[in-house]
Each structure stands twice: as C-alpha cells, then as structure tokens.
Amino acid sequence: MSKNILVVGASSGIGYAIAQNLLEKGYSVISASRNNPNIEGVEHLTWDATNPDANVFANLPVALAGVVYCPGTINLKPINRLTLDDFRQDFQINVVGAVSVIQAVLPRLKKAEGASIVxxxxxxxxxxxxxxxxxxxxxxxxxxxxxxxxxxxxxxxxRVNCIAPSLTDTPLAQNLLSTPEKKEASNKRHPLGRVGLPADIAEISTFLISDASSWITGQVIGVDGGMGSIKGV
Known part of the structure; x- marks a missing residue:
C-alpha cells in the first residue's frame, strides 16, 4: 500500500514539483492549496494559508506518512517601507499556516508510526x-x-526537518528573474553559478519524506548553490 503524503502549496513552483516527484516514486499524494494543481492522480483540497480552516482536512486518510508545507512569501522592501501588516502576512503564511496544518493532521501522523514533516x-x-x-x-x-x-x-x-533554499526559479520569484540580465546577475551570486530549480528542492524533499532519511530530524538543510556557506572564486 502506498504512503499518503499531504503537500500544501502544490499548485505551482516547488510544491508542484514535489507533488509530481512523490507521485512518480509511488506515493499517494493529496494537495491542499488555493488552486488545483491539476496533476493526474493527485487528490485536491481547497485551503488558504491566509485563512486556514482545519475542517478541510477532516476526511484525510486515517494514517498520514508525511506533510510537506510549501507556501512562502518574497516581500523585499527597505525596513522603513515594510508595514506591520507586511510582517503579519509573512508570519501568517510562513509560520501560522504551517502550525495550523500540523495541528490539524497530527493525530494522522501519529497513526503512521513513523512520519515526516518537511x-x-x-x-x-x-x-x-x-x-x-x-x-x-x-x-x-x-x-x-x-x-x-x-x-x-x-x-x-x-521527524521534522527544514530546507533552506536560495533563489529558485518559480512563479513566486518571477520579478527577481524577469529579464536575462536579472537572471544572469542572480546566477553569478551563487558559487555554483546558477539559481535553483524546483527539481533541486523536490529531490531532497522526497528524500526527507522517505524512509531513506529515517535517522534525520531537527535539521535545517541549505540547498542554495553554496551561497549560505562558501564564497565563490
């Protein structure tokens, strides 16, 4: 029997790539996001991080082997232009949304007798x-x-782990990569010479969900082309 994985934010970008990757590797994937990713074989639930509703998850399978929480924000402004509402929205989407999902599905994660949160x-x-x-x-x-x-x-x-990417070529980052010049400048800032791709993040996400990572927990893993730890030559 395939393991059930909930991917929150699977409608585009990294979440979409993760849902496809998991599906290809034989997992049973449930999507939760505002928009339907329309991936064949993926069950979709409509859910919004800005107004989280725990009832959406009431009919999930009894045992859930993993949760991948992908919603994020890129709100880049000088501090004097950031409003308190900007901070509230970023915390709502990035933190409170994640907490609300984990609280809602925790009994199902416990039933799996070995689950993973990413x-x-x-x-x-x-x-x-x-x-x-x-x-x-x-x-x-x-x-x-x-x-x-x-x-x-x-x-x-x-198990609970966190992936810390650098700039990744997704719709969320579209404004930062909107011209060849911007993309080339972003590539050059990374020691490995390019920005990330959704597939880069999907592969390690699937690894952290899988039993192959069964002795890994409490880690923040940089997947960032080296930006977070080395200086390019």
Missing amino acids: LYSTVAAKIGMGFHASVAASKGALEGLTISLAAELSPAKI
Missing part, C-alpha cells in the same frame, strides 16, 4: 541580506519551530 526556510535566515527583514524574520521563526517540534514529536517517531 518545512521551508530561506538562505536569508542565515546570512544577512538587505530588504529581507520580514521574510527572514518569519522564516527564522519557522526554523525554530522545526527544531522545537523535532524534539517534541520524536517520541512519536515523527
């Missing part, structure tokens, strides 16, 4: 980047949530 931070939570105050603050909180939940849920054999 969350997403950003390289900007580790290294200082101008104009990233709001997103870095909320994603930094998500890293703290990851480590705390990994400790709390370890007796239930539920």
Whole structure:
C-alpha cells in the first residue's frame, strides 16, 4: 500500500514539483492549496494559508506518512517601507499556516508510526541580506519551530526537518528573474553559478519524506548553490 503524503502549496513552483516527484516514486499524494494543481492522480483540497480552516482536512486518510508545507512569501522592501501588516502576512503564511496544518493532521501522523514533516526556510535566515527583514524574520521563526517540534514529536517517531533554499526559479520569484540580465546577475551570486530549480528542492524533499532519511530530524538543510556557506572564486 502506498504512503499518503499531504503537500500544501502544490499548485505551482516547488510544491508542484514535489507533488509530481512523490507521485512518480509511488506515493499517494493529496494537495491542499488555493488552486488545483491539476496533476493526474493527485487528490485536491481547497485551503488558504491566509485563512486556514482545519475542517478541510477532516476526511484525510486515517494514517498520514508525511506533510510537506510549501507556501512562502518574497516581500523585499527597505525596513522603513515594510508595514506591520507586511510582517503579519509573512508570519501568517510562513509560520501560522504551517502550525495550523500540523495541528490539524497530527493525530494522522501519529497513526503512521513513523512520519515526516518537511518545512521551508530561506538562505536569508542565515546570512544577512538587505530588504529581507520580514521574510527572514518569519522564516527564522519557522526554523525554530522545526527544531522545537523535532524534539517534541520524536517520541512519536515523527521527524521534522527544514530546507533552506536560495533563489529558485518559480512563479513566486518571477520579478527577481524577469529579464536575462536579472537572471544572469542572480546566477553569478551563487558559487555554483546558477539559481535553483524546483527539481533541486523536490529531490531532497522526497528524500526527507522517505524512509531513506529515517535517522534525520531537527535539521535545517541549505540547498542554495553554496551561497549560505562558501564564497565563490
């Protein structure tokens, strides 16, 4: 019997790639997002991180082997132009939304007798980047949530890990990669010479969901072309 995985935010970008990757590897995938990803074989639930409704998950399978929470924000402004509502929205989507999903499906994760939760931070939570105050603050909180939940849920054999990508070529990053010049400049900022692709993140996400990573929990893993740890030559 295939394992049931809930992918929140599967309608585009990284979440879409993850849902496809999991499906190809034989998992049973349920999508939850505002828009239907329209992936054949994927059951879809309409859910919005800005107004989370736990009742949406009431009819999920009894046992859930994993949750992948992909919703995110890129709200880049100088601190004097960031409003309190900007901060509230980033925390709502990145942190509160994740908490609401985990709380709603936790009994089902416990029934799996070995489940995995995968969350997403950003390289900007580790290294200082101008104009990233709001997103870095909320994603930094998500890293703290990851480590705390990994400790709390370890007796239930539920693993919790976080992936911290750098700039990835998704619809969310469209404005940052909108011209060949912008894309080339972004490529050059990464030691490996390119921005990320959804497939890069999908592969490690699937690994963290799988039993192959059964001894990995409480980790924040940089998948960032080297930006977070090395300086290019």
